[in-house]
Amino acid sequence: LLLMYQPQVALHTLETIGVEALLRWKKPDGRIATATEFIHIAEKTGLIHELTEWVLRTATEDVVRWREQGWHHACVAINVSPMQFMESAFVEQVTQALAATGLPPAALELELTETVFQTGAPTIEALRRLRSLGIAIALDDFGSGYSSLTSLEQLPITRVKLDRSVVESVDSNPRSAAISRSIITLCHGLGLQVMAEGVERTEQLAVLAQFGPIGVQGYLLGHPARAESVV
Ligand code: G
Ligand code: MN
Numbered sequence: 727l728l729l730m731y732q733p734q735v736a737l738h739t740l741e742t743i744g745v746e747a748l749l750r751w752k753k754p755d756g757r758i759a760t761a762t763e764f765i766h767i768a769e770k771t772g773l774i775h776e777l778t779e780w781v782l783r784t785a786t787e788d789v790v791r792w793r794e795q796g797w798h799h800a801c802v803a804i805n806v807s808p809m810q811f812m813e814s815a816f817v818e819q820v821t822q823a824l825a826a827t828g829l830p831p832a833a834l835e836l837e838l839t840e841t842v843f844q845t846g847a848p849t850i851e852a853l854r855r856l857r858s859l860g861i862a863i864a865l866d867d868f869g870s871g872y873s874s875l876t877s878l879e880q881l882p883i884t885r886v887k888l889d890r891s892v893v894e895s896v897d898s899n900p901r902s903a904a905i906s907r908s909i910i911t912l913c914h915g916l917g918l919q920v921m922a923e924g925v926e927r928t929e930q931l932a933v934l935a936q937f938g939p940i941g942v943q944g945y946l947l948g949h950p951a952r953a954e955s956v957v
Contacts, residue, residue: 890924
């Protein structure tokens with residue numbers, strides 16, 4: 727297993743504010759599989775607890791090292807699947823990773839999709855506990871699937887990640903641009919930060935920059951890289 731890290735950049739200062747950790751599996755034949763290709767296997771075979779443990783520990787250790795190496799405000803975002811989140815020990819796993827490494831809670835963000843949020847009251851309770859510890863929560867892939875406004879209204883989130891499918895055509899389709907602008911304005915009105923995903927062209931950056939102070943992520947800003955080459 728390995729974690730690759732992709733930069734997240736504040737569009738109005740061009741400061742790299744953090745990275746998103748992306749889980750990969752280097753298979754015996756040398757091919758590198760992405761998390762979506764194998765996480766369901768870990769879920770089925772009961773390995774998900776150990777996998778979560780490894781991701782949390784590795785990511786927090788890497789950020790602490792970058793901080794020691796001079797990137798003092800480095801932050802990391804970690805993707806959490808519904809089954810990982812539903813594990814009863816998840817909140818303890820997170821607090822233990824922070825305690826073991828000494829990483830401040832505010833330097834850790836958990837990225838969850840709407841499917842996690844649709845699982846009921848215990849989920850919301852776990853989210854509130856994480857929030858009360860100071861950990862940031864991002865709603866991933868917003869704008870794809872069933873993204874609902876109730877989620878924005880009621881969930882204890884701190885950030886919305888604008889899905890790549892919306893960002894894809896902001897520079898070519900006026901409707902995409904209007905949708906992006908509206909979502910960004912809506913989120914800012916709710917006190918939520920926004921991160922646009924999948925930015926690949928300067929033209930997209932130019933359009934998004936008109937919509938307010940957001941974060942941007944994508945191949946234009948940086949491809950996912952190994953921990954050693956982050957700092
Ligand atoms: O669901 P989530 O947004 O976490 O998915 C992140 C995935 O998107 C990663 O596998 C990452 O490699 C990929 N990715 C990151 N930036 C870009 C981009 O600019 N374009 C495309 N097509 N994919 C990207
Ligand atoms: Mn993500």
